[in-house]
Amino acid sequence: MTWIDLVILVVKCIVLSLAATAVFAYFTLFERRTLARLQNRMGPNRAGPGGLLQPLADAVKLFFKEDVTPLMADRWVYLVSPTFALIPAIIIWATIPVGMWPDGQGGNWLQLAEINVGVLYLLAVMSVGVYGITVAGWASNNKYSMLGGIRASAQVISYELALGLTVLGAVMQAQSFSTAVIVERQAQMWNIVPQFLGFVVFIIAATAEVVRAPFDLVEAEQELVGGYNTEYSSMKFALFFMSEYVKLVAMNAIAVTLFLGGWQFPGLQTLTLFVTQQYGAAVGNAVLGLTSLGAFLLKVLALSFVSVWIRATLPRVRYDQLMNLGWKVLLPLSLINVAITAVLNVLLPDAPTLTAIISLVVGVIILAVTANVGRPGKEKRTVKLVEIGL
Amino acid sequence: MELIIFLITAAVAVAGAVAMLLSLNAIHSAIFLLINFVAISVLYVLLYAPFLFAIQLIVYAGAIMVLFLFVVMLLGAERAEDTRERFVWQRPLGLTLSAILLGLIGYIALRGPAPEARVTNHQFAAPERIAEALFTTYLLPFEITAFLLLAAIVGVVVLHTSGSQAGKRE
Numbered sequence: 305m306t307w308i309d310l311v312i313l314v315v316k317c318i319v320l321s322l323a324a325t326a327v328f329a330y331f332t333l334f335e336r337r338t339l340a341r342l343q344n345r346m347g348p349n350r351a352g353p354g355g356l357l358q359p360l361a362d363a364v365k366l367f368f369k370e371d372v373t374p375l376m377a378d379r380w381v382y383l384v385s386p387t388f389a390l391i392p393a394i395i396i397w398a399t400i401p402v403g404m405w406p407d408g409q410g411g412n413w414l415q416l417a418e419i420n421v422g423v424l425y426l427l428a429v430m431s432v433g434v435y436g437i438t439v440a441g442w443a444s445n446n447k448y449s450m451l452g453g454i455r456a457s458a459q460v461i462s463y464e465l466a467l468g469l470t471v472l473g474a475v476m477q478a479q480s481f482s483t484a485v486i487v488e489r490q491a492q493m494w495n496i497v498p499q500f501l502g503f504v505v506f507i508i509a510a511t512a513e514v515v516r517a518p519f520d521l522v523e524a525e526q527e528l529v530g531g532y533n534t535e536y537s538s539m540k541f542a543l544f545f546m547s548e549y550v551k552l553v554a555m556n557a558i559a560v561t562l563f564l565g566g567w568q569f570p571g572l573q574t575l576t577l578f579v580t581q582q583y584g585a586a587v588g589n590a591v592l593g594l595t596s597l598g599a600f601l602l603k604v605l606a607l608s609f610v611s612v613w614i615r616a617t618l619p620r621v622r623y624d625q626l627m628n629l630g631w632k633v634l635l636p637l638s639l640i641n642v643a644i645t646a647v648l649n650v651l652l653p654d655a656p657t658l659t660a661i662i663s664l665v666v667g668v669i670i671l672a673v674t675a676n677v678g679r680p681g682k683e684k685r686t687v688k689l690v691e692i693g694l
Numbered sequence: 695m696e697l698i699i700f701l702i703t704a705a706v707a708v709a710g711a712v713a714m715l716l717s718l719n720a721i722h723s724a725i726f727l728l729i730n731f732v733a734i735s736v737l738y739v740l741l742y743a744p745f746l747f748a749i750q751l752i753v754y755a756g757a758i759m760v761l762f763l764f765v766v767m768l769l770g771a772e773r774a775e776d777t778r779e780r781f782v783w784q785r786p787l788g789l790t791l792s793a794i795l796l797g798l799i800g801y802i803a804l805r806g807p808a809p810e811a812r813v814t815n816h817q818f819a820a821p822e823r824i825a826e827a828l829f830t831t832y833l834l835p836f837e838i839t840a841f842l843l844l845a846a847i848v849g850v851v852v853l854h855t856s857g858s859q860a861g862k863r864e
Contacts, residue, residue, distance in 0.1 A: 378721075381721070419744055420744060421745055421748045424744075424745070424748030424752065424821075425748055427748070427756075428747075428755075430756075431756025431760075432732075432751060432755050432756055435725075435728065435760075435763075438760070438764075438767070439721070439725065442721055450767065453767065454768060457760050460760070461760050461761070461764075464757075481821055
C-alpha cells in the first residue's frame, strides 16, 4: 500500500464519519417535524427557512451548556463512556455499500471496506454498541442511571439473537457473508419478497436493539427520570443522543442493504448502459454512482419515516412484555424463517420465483397466526379483594 | 504498515491485560478485558482470519462480557472486599505455571516460526473453509459441544422452574 492509497483511505473515513454525523443532525429535524405533523402541531420552524437551521441552533445551545461531572461518579469511566457509545455507531458504516461508483479497478468508491465477512462485521459492531450505555449507567453512581444501564444490557442481548438469525436468512438467500454480494444478488428480486418474515422480525428487533420507542425502557421517563443519561449534560449528553440516532439510521441502512435491494432499483442497468454508450464510461460511472446513492438514501429515508411513525403511534411496552416478545415470539419466528429458507433453497434451487412466492405466502400466514394468537389484552383481569385486619 | 498496526495492537492488548489484573474495581477490570478482546480481534484480522475476528467480537466482546458486566452490576460486587489469600498454594503454582509458559514462548520466539506455519494462501480461514472443516473433519467434537450446551440450557430451565414452584408452594 502506497502513501497515496493511505491518504485516500483516511479521507474516505473522514468523509463517511462526517456524513454520518450530518445525517444525524438532519434526522433530528426530520423526526421533530414529522412527529409534530403526526400530532397535529407545527414543530420547530423558526430557525432558518422551514426550520432548516434548527440542528445548528441545538448544537450551539448544547455547546454552551454547563458541563457537570457528578462528585461521586467514577470519573474516568464517566468521561469515556459517551465515546464508547458513539464509536461503534459510526464505524458500523464501514461495510455498508451506500451506492455503486466503480473506481475502475474492481472496487467501489461508495463502500469503504469490502470484506468477505461484512455481515458478521455489522453484527459484531452492533453487539459492542451496548457498552457505552451500560457503563455510563454504572459510572454515574445514580440508581436510576444504573437501572437504565442494566435494562439496556438485558434488552440488547435478548434481541441480538433474533436479529442475528434474521440476518442469517438474508445471508442464506445470497449464499455469501459479503454485503456487496448480497446487494448484487438482489438485482432481480429484493430480499423482502422471499424473506418477508425475516424483514418484519428484523425491523422489530432492530428497533429494540437501538432502544427506541416503543422499546425505550432504558430511558423511561416516568420510571427512571432520564435513564442512563440522567447525569450527563452538555456535549456528553449530545454524544449519547448522537450515537442513538446514528445507530438508528445505520440500522435502517442495514435493513435496506439486506432486504430492500441496497442501492439497486428497477431500470438502473438500462440507464447506465444508455449513458455509457452516449457519453463514455466516466460519465456512465458517475451517473451510476449518483443515482444508486440517491436510491439508497431514498430507501433509508422511507424506513426512517416508518421509524418515526412507529414512535408516534405505539405506546411503550412493559418490561415483561418486552422479554416475552423477544424470547417467545421473535426468536422462534426467526428460527422458523431460517428453516423455511434452508428447506426451500435446497428443495428448489433452480426456481427462485417459485421459492420466493412460497416463502412470502408462508411468511404472511405465520405472521397473521402469530399476531392473532399472541394478541395482548385478551385475558380478563380479576381483582380479588382481601380483607386486612388492622 | 502491517508491522506498525501489529505493534500498536499488541501494545494495547498487553496493556489491557495488565490493567485488568491490577485494577481493584471489577467493572474497570471488565472494561480493560473488553479492550484486550478488541485488540486480539484486530490481531486475527492481521493473521488473515476475518471470520475469527468477527466471532471474537460477537461472542466474547458482545455476549460474554455483557453478561459479566450485567452480573457484576446486579450483585453490586464491584469492590474486591477480601484481598487475603484463600489458598496458600495458589500463588506459587500460578508463578510456576506462568514461568513455564514464558519459557515456552521465549523458546519459540528465539527459534523462529516453523516452516509449515507460514501461510501462503490467504483464503485459508474463509467462512466456507471453516464450515467445511467443522461439518466434515471435526463433526463429532462439534456435535458433542452442541450436546453439552443443550444439556446446560435444559439444566438452567429445570433449575428455574423448580425454584418458581417452590415459591408458589410458600
